[in-house]
Amino acid sequence: MTDRLPQPLRSDAMDNRERVLASARALFAAEGLDVPMRKIARRAGVGPATLYRRFPTKQDLVTAAFAEQMRGCYTVVDEGLADPDPWRGFCLVIEKIFESQARDRGFTEAFMSAFPGALDFTADRAHALNSIAELARRAKDTGHLRADFVLDDLMLVIMANRGIRAKTTAAGVAASRRFAALAIQAFRASADREPLPPVGRWELVV
Known part of the structure; x- marks a missing residue:
């Protein structure tokens, strides 16, 4: 042999x-x-x-x-999908992603590096993003997530959250939690809210 x-x-x-x-x-x-x-x-x-x-x-x-962190990302997204209230699950995913991002810059860069549309978009990243897109669709169906939300909007606020710099990890986590709350308010459906500008053909540089 x-x-x-x-x-x-x-x-x-x-x-x-x-x-x-x-x-x-x-x-x-x-x-x-x-x-x-x-x-x-x-x-x-x-x-x-x-x-x-x-x-x-x-x-x-x-x-x-980052194999362990990717498994943790799956767990967070699956927890959101399992929530009987899709909007609550969607908010949970944002809050936990933002906090994880504040604690570990490297994993966020690794996760975001092939988004959007890169040819080397990995199966792990695709699975996580497709699951988040499904959760967003469910949250829209309940009327809680604004109808003009697109997945790029979430990527934009994740990129903005990545720009937070603080002297300590605790301060960075606190700032990210506040920013998550602001993002969630922006994503919530409201009858008197102005619609977003049309989705452009931009390329996010991460």
Whole structure:
């Protein structure tokens, strides 16, 4: 037989991998995705060759580092979809996404990087956004979400929330919670509210 089963990592190699991932998560969260790979290796206490052996590209590293956060994103969206009140579920998704964004800049950049319409739009990102679009449709059907809402509107406020800078994480979370409340008020249907301008053919730069 010529085919071989994949060999498990040695304990020292596994330790190196976990240190690299922990360092990547911490630096991505604090500084975003532009952190140099060498800085991640230095913080993890490994050489660049060790890092690149496990993660040949930064995309490989980002994908591995944020696997847990992506599962958490699924959980939030699924929780919103499961709420018998679609508007309440829609608001919950906004509030939790904004708070997560305030706590971890890197994951937000990773999630937003291929939106909208990029050719490398991943299945994970597509699943999450399609689920949010379905939740928005349900919230519109109840009459609580404004009829002219489009998914790009949510992306715009997520991008705006990403611009919040605070001296501490707690202050950033507090500011994001307030901004989430303002966004939710803007999205709520109201008989006397002026309609939004037409949807343009813009390209969001993230």
